[in-house]
Amino acid sequence: MTRCLLVLVIILAGLVIASLALGDVALSRQDLWETLTGSHDRTSRNAMIVFDLRLPRVLLAALVGAALATAGTITLAIMRNPLAEPGVLGINSGAAVAVMAVIVLLQDPPALLPPVAGFAGAAAMAAAVFLLSWRGGTSSLRIILTGIGLGSLAGAATTFLSAFGDIGDVQRAMIWLAGSVYDASLAKVRFLFLWLVIPLALAWMASRELDLIRFGDDTAKSFGQPVDRTRGLMIVLCTLISGAAVAAAGLIGFVGLVAPHVAGRLVGPSHARILPVAALCGAILVVAADLLGRLVIAPVQIPAGIVTGLIGAPFFASLLWKRRHARG
Amino acid sequence: MPVDESNRSAKIAGRGVSIAYGSRRIVEDLDLVVPERRFTALVGPNGSGKSTILRTFAGLMRATGGSILLDGRSIATLGAREMARRVGVLLQGPVAPEGLTVRDLVQQGRYPHRSLFGRWSEADQAACEEAMMLTGTTTLADTPLDTLSGGQRQRAWIAMTLAQQSEVLLLDEPTTFLDLAHQIELMNLITVLVRDHRKTVVAVLHDLNQAARYAEHVVLLKDGRIAAAGHPSDVISQDTIADVFGVRSMVIRDPVAGTPLCVPL
Numbered sequence: 001m002t003r004c005l006l007v008l009v010i011i012l013a014g015l016v017i018a019s020l021a022l023g024d025v026a027l028s029r030q031d032l033w034e035t036l037t038g039s040h041d042r043t044s045r046n047a048m049i050v051f052d053l054r055l056p057r058v059l060l061a062a063l064v065g066a067a068l069a070t071a072g073t074i075t076l077a078i079m080r081n082p083l084a085e086p087g088v089l090g091i092n093s094g095a096a097v098a099v100m101a102v103i104v105l106l107q108d109p110p111a112l113l114p115p116v117a118g119f120a121g122a123a124a125m126a127a128a129v130f131l132l133s134w135r136g137g138t139s140s141l142r143i144i145l146t147g148i149g150l151g152s153l154a155g156a157a158t159t160f161l162s163a164f165g166d167i168g169d170v171q172r173a174m175i176w177l178a179g180s181v182y183d184a185s186l187a188k189v190r191f192l193f194l195w196l197v198i199p200l201a202l203a204w205m206a207s208r209e210l211d212l213i214r215f216g217d218d219t220a221k222s223f224g225q226p227v228d229r230t231r232g233l234m235i236v237l238c239t240l241i242s243g244a245a246v247a248a249a250g251l252i253g254f255v256g257l258v259a260p261h262v263a264g265r266l267v268g269p270s271h272a273r274i275l276p277v278a279a280l281c282g283a284i285l286v287v288a289a290d291l292l293g294r295l296v297i298a299p300v301q302i303p304a305g306i307v308t309g310l311i312g313a314p315f316f317a318s319l320l321w322k323r324r325h326a327r328g
Numbered sequence: 329m330p331v332d333e334s335n336r337s338a339k340i341a342g343r344g345v346s347i348a349y350g351s352r353r354i355v356e357d358l359d360l361v362v363p364e365r366r367f368t369a370l371v372g373p374n375g376s377g378k379s380t381i382l383r384t385f386a387g388l389m390r391a392t393g394g395s396i397l398l399d400g401r402s403i404a405t406l407g408a409r410e411m412a413r414r415v416g417v418l419l420q421g422p423v424a425p426e427g428l429t430v431r432d433l434v435q436q437g438r439y440p441h442r443s444l445f446g447r448w449s450e451a452d453q454a455a456c457e458e459a460m461m462l463t464g465t466t467t468l469a470d471t472p473l474d475t476l477s478g479g480q481r482q483r484a485w486i487a488m489t490l491a492q493q494s495e496v497l498l499l500d501e502p503t504t505f506l507d508l509a510h511q512i513e514l515m516n517l518i519t520v521l522v523r524d525h526r527k528t529v530v531a532v533l534h535d536l537n538q539a540a541r542y543a544e545h546v547v548l549l550k551d552g553r554i555a556a557a558g559h560p561s562d563v564i565s566q567d568t569i570a571d572v573f574g575v576r577s578m579v580i581r582d583p584v585a586g587t588p589l590c591v592p593l
Contacts, residue, residue: 205445212439214425218388222419223492224412224440269427 001273004266008280012062015287019058020050022291024299056184061290061304062283063192064181064249065259069282070203071242072256073263073275077210078234079140085256086242088147089235092253093154094125095246096177100158103173104165114176115247122243125150130235138231139217179252179305181290192248199240200279206234207271252289252305254312255282261316285312339364339399339496339528340385346393347377347384347552354380355552357394362496362545367522368530369539372549373573378532379420379500381549385530386417386498398496412440416494418485420501424473430484431469434459437491459490462525463517479510486517497521499531503538515542536573540564540587548572564588 020036021027027035027046035046071086079088086092098121099114106113129150133142162170209230213220217227242256263278286304289311293302340362347355354377362368362385370378383389385396387403395402403411416437424433437459438452460466463483473481482502489497499518503511519542521527533539539546540560548555548563550572556563565588569577575592582589 208439208442208444212436215436216423218383218419219422221388221408222386222412222417223436224407224409226408264427269425269432 001267004277005280008277008284012280012284012287015284015291016058016062019061019287019291020054023049023054023294025049056186056189057181057290058287059186059189060181060184060192060248061286063189063196064245064252065255065282065284065286066279067192067196067200067241067245067282068252068255068286069259069263069278070200070275071238071245072282073260073271073278074203074210074234074238074241075256076260077214077271078231078238079144080214080216081140081144082261083257084140084144086238087151087253087256088144089238090125090129090147090150090154091122091239091242091246092251093151093158094121094123094128095119095243096251097121097154097158097161098124099176099250100161100165100170100173103176104161104169107166107169114173118250119243119247122246123239125154126235126239126243130232138228140231175303176250178303179250179308180293180301180303181249181286182301182303188248192244195244196241199237203237203241204272204275206230206237207275210234210271211269250303250305252286252308254308254316255285258312258316259285337364338362338397340530341397341400342381342385342391342394343397344394345381345384345391345396347380347389348392349380353552355384358552358554360547360554360557362528362530364528365522365526366528366544367518367542368528368545368547369543370530370532370547370549371534371536371539371572372555375551376549376572377552378549380552382417382498382500382530382532383419386415387411388417409440412492412494414494415496415498416489416492417498418489418500418502420504422485426474428473429470430460430465430473430476430487431456433473433484434465434469434487434491437488440492455493456487456491459487462490462520463487478505479507479513482506482510482514486514490521495526496528497530499529501532501534504534511538518542536564536569536590537582540589541582541585561588564590 021029021032027050031046032050035050068086075084075086075089076082095118098117102109102113102117129143129147132150133139133146135142162173209225212223212225213227213230220227259278259282260274262281263274267273267277285308289307290304293304293307296302338361342358342360345355345358345360346353358381360381370382372378380389384391395404397403398406398414434456438455441452457466460469463486465480465483465487468476468480468484473484476484486502503514506514515538518529518531522529543560545558546560546563547557548568555572556568564579566577566579569575569579569590577590577592579588579590
């Protein structure tokens with residue numbers, strides 16, 4: 001466990017350093033070192049590139065990745081479905097329709113509005129999915145089915161808005177939705193960090209509850225767990241965490257699905273171990289995706305959300321392939 | 329006339345219990361007594377409501393009418409955790425998360441004894457070790473569940489329920505899917521638990537002769553009603569078997585244990 005954490009931290013640190021050094025203006029090792037230690041004056045071009053552009057961006061990527069992975073781990077446990085990720089709670093589709101509506105209908109909304117609308121849309125959708133699936137109790141299958149139903153409804157609304165909206169507005173909304181951390185600032189990073197710190201800590205403290213609820217409602221109840229209350233609280237945590245990540249960076253897919261599975265393979269089934277490892281894996285994934293997206297066809301930047309999809313899908317397939325062969 | 333085992337106080341007593349799934353009534357006005365520190369078997373044909381009654385007594389389903397008393401107190405007034413500390417349940421075909429070892433599983437049984445931030449205590453450790461010893465799973469502690477045989481896995485689940493250290497154990501068809509040797513082993517384990525560890529055990533059993541041989545109190549169920557209840561030798565007769573199962577049979581004495589043995593004609 002300790003070794004695993006250490007290796008992941010080293011990988012993440014390496015990626016962070018690479019993200020600070022590489023880009024349209026590549027910094028040499030010495031330049032980067034001098035800039036970071038402040039031996040150059042802070043108004044120099046290098047300092048501006050590192051501190052104003054690349055550092056907030058890489059920190060935002062890491063935070064968003066950790067948040068998505070944690071939310072994914074929670075969803076996986078409370079839904080007991082290997083394909084469950086925060087999206088099944090309606091978080092992604094809710095955010096998408098709200099952002100599309102705000103940008104298309106208001107034409108030129110203030111910069112703060114899309115993220116706030118995104119979070120509000122995600123939260124409203126998660127609440128709607130939970131309430132509509134309630135029948136004197138919760139059930140993971142009902143939540144998933146309701147989530148799919150409401151999700152396609154929201155998807156239709158998003159498509160409708162984009163079909164009839166002004167082409168420029170639609171494109172701006174699509175870029176926002178594609179999931180990217182290009183629009184990062186230290187203020188945003190600080191806000192997201194303060195927002196996430198309590199829900200992430202609560203999730204980790206609830207790891208024993210997650211361990212039990214995974215056994216299924218009846219078994220969990222027979223051990224004295226108030227299953228409905230636990231599932232409800234976990235959905236609230238999940239919405240706070242992934243809703244904020246979506247508001248900050250748009251829709252970055254696959255991280256919430258892949259990171260918990262990878263963590264489970266690395267450190268076994270206990271959530272006290274899975275959660276921190278999954279958070280690190282998620283951070284690594286998004287930082288790597290953003291770095292790749294900036295470098296591959298520079299100066300064009302591919303949004304991180306597209307890159308995670310591109311590397312996430314084959315990675316996931318290989319995971320399933322290996323498992324099948326390990327079993328067979 | 330059903331014979332009640334009146335020399336024992338009731339550990340669990342259902343009084344006028346009704347249970348329904350939606351509008352479908354499964355059980356109506358049932359009075360069922362589980363004697364303390366005895367092995368009680370619930371036996372009956374498919375659809376007679378055995379499992380439903382067990383689940384309701386475990387607090388997993390709410391009775392639509394009547395009350396269920398544990399040591400004279402209604403289980404509706406007990407908190408979920410307290411209920412779990414006093415009544416352990418093993419359901420049919422439980423599913424464990426992938427990659428779990430036997431030890432991981434058994435440790436889960438301590439959940440109702442631990443507070444939200446409580447550390448793993450020596451009492452927790454001792455309970456798990458005893459549970460694994462009783463079920464013969466100590467040597468399997470570090471083995472992943474998915475690699476065990478059906479019999480070993482069932483013993484691991486029972487160890488998890490034992491780690492809960494409840495006075496009452498409710499087992500839903502614990503011998504189904506086990507081969508003969510493992511069935512006998514499990515019945516012997518229940519006998520030990522009742523005799524030496526002061527447990528009250530209720531098991532839904534499919535095999536009437538198994539119930540007759542090992543249980544001290546048999547409840548024959550038909551259509552959600554009690555057809556007969558009491559000591560096996562008082563309850564199991566040609567007439568009750570014809571009534572409950574609709575099977576013509578001869579009841580003879582088991583040449584080994586002296587208990588009634590039903591031989592269908």
